[in-house]
Structure formats: C-alpha cells, structure tokens
Amino acid sequence: MNFHQLHIFYTVAEKGSFSAAAQALHMTQPAVTMQIQSLEDYFGTRLLHRSTKKIELSEAGRTLLPHAKRSVELVRQTDEAMSAFTQKLQGRLQLGASLTIGEYVLPRMLGPFARQYPDISIVMKVMNTTQIMDEILKHQLNFGLIEAPIHHPDMTVEPVMQDELKLIVPAGHDLAGRGKVNLEExxxxxxxxxxxxxxxxxxxxxxxxxxxxxxxDMNVVMELGSTGAVKSAVEAGVGITMLSPSSVQHELALGLVHMVDIRGLEFKRQFYAIHLKSSLLPLSAVAFLGYLRQQEHEKGEQA
Structure with a gap:
C-alpha cells in the first residue's frame, strides 16, 4: 500500500466513477482500475462494487474512506508546513482572483513573495467567481481567491484573509473629515x-x-460593474459608496476621497481560497497560500 493508491481510491469514491477520477487525476482509466485492484489485493477484500452506471463503496470501502481522506489532507498539510523551509521552489503558479482581490489586494503582496521565491512564475487571472470555478474544474488554474464562500461538491474552500469595507465620500462632502457618523445620517x-x-x-x-x-431603502443613484468606475463616480461627486480601503489607497493619499467610520457598524468580510478536492496543490501554490496566511497573521498582531 502507498499514498498514491489511497489518493486514487479517495478520488474514485468522491467522483463516483473510474472515468471521472481518471480525468481529475490526469491518468488513464485502466491505470486507475489497476491501482484500485492492487489496493484491494493488499487488504484482501473488495472496496468497490462496480456496475454499469456507477460504483458503490463496500462496507470495507466505507471504513477505509475516512482514513484515506485524512491521509490526503495530512500530505497537503505536510507540504504546507514544510514549504516554509524550501526556498528553492520553482514552477508556474496559475491562480484566479476576483476583482477586488486581484486588482487591489494581491498586487502589493506579490512583490515580496516573488523576491522570496524568485523561481516561481505567477500567472494571475482577474475574473468573477463563476469563471474561476470553471477554470479550476477544467484544471486550467491551480486555485482561486474569492470574496464570498461557495458550495460545490468538488471544491475545498478555506479562509485565507480578511477585509473590511468603509464608507468612502468625495472631497468636500458634508461627511468628509468627520471621524464617525451615524448610519441614519x-x-x-x-x-x-x-x-x-x-x-x-x-x-x-x-x-x-x-x-x-x-x-x-438606500438612495442608489448609480450601479456600476467595476470598482474603478465606482471610484470615478464618487470622485465626481455623484454619490458616496462602500469600498475596501485597499482599493482607494491612491485616492486617499491624493485627498480625492475620504474614509469615514459608521458608529456601531463593521463591514468585515472573509476572503477564501478554493481548489479541487481531488487534486493536491503544487508546492508553489501551498507556499503562496502559506505566505498569504502569514501576512494575515502579522497584520492581526499589528492591529
């Protein structure tokens, strides 16, 4: 028995068929079948009941499944823990990021990561959550970073960073320069x-x-499809908005907009990493997610 066989068994059980597991693992279907048969020979019992439509776990297979799942998770956690000590990582890291994360949060963090791991090349696509999920399922992206949790049977969803929305008003606005305001106002x-x-x-x-x-009940005078468009409208005095401070750092520094707190109200949100359950993340991706969590931990300590 080896981990590779357990990983294959876990994937077959999750996918419900040899063909789907073979596609997810980038293997041929006969190779998947052979590894399952080797595992069954090792234990001396049938793990799966085959039929023309789908496979079903035997009693032995149901017993093995949680242990196989823990093995897959343990290897992932081990890779993540040890990647911090591996400075020679290399390869191509392909990730998707939703708008706010990809355009405003990650760019400032990519420089230090690139200096720490100069042999990792990063390819980031900025797109919506549905597009990110689609490309991960097609194995075109290693993982994605999104702004709201999703529920998909083939996806692992993990919190990685936090953010907070703030009230943003144009320069010269009645609320500009005030430390805190009431929501009713x-x-x-x-x-x-x-x-x-x-x-x-x-x-x-x-x-x-x-x-x-x-x-x-809000007086919404304009709805726009990008954060950049919202910022431009606010600068022009069309209205006020709620945005992440990370997306208006330049405008705040130039005095084009002002940030205001609302008494008794916090607009905190969690950012999530998503990836396929059936595929182990490459070490480059494990290192990058570990880096993001470390940055978040250090930000929390400074707060």
Missing part, C-alpha cells in the same frame, strides 16, 4: 454602488440587514 445621501451580486455589495447589504435595515 448616512442613509440620507445618494449612493453609487457595485452591481447586485458582487461580493462587495453582498457584504454591505448583509450587514445592513443584520441591523434590520432594508437595503432597498
């Missing part, structure tokens, strides 16, 4: 927001609903 002003369904919008509306406030 804020609701009187026109808003420029991201489109419905965006991660930023969902976080804002969710927190308002917790305060028993109907988001439809």
């Amino acid at each position: 804020v609701m009187n002003y026109p808003f420029v927001l991201r489109e419905e369904g965006s991660g930023t919008r969902q976080v804002m509306e969710g927190q308002l609903q917790k305060k028993k406030i109907d988001p439809s």
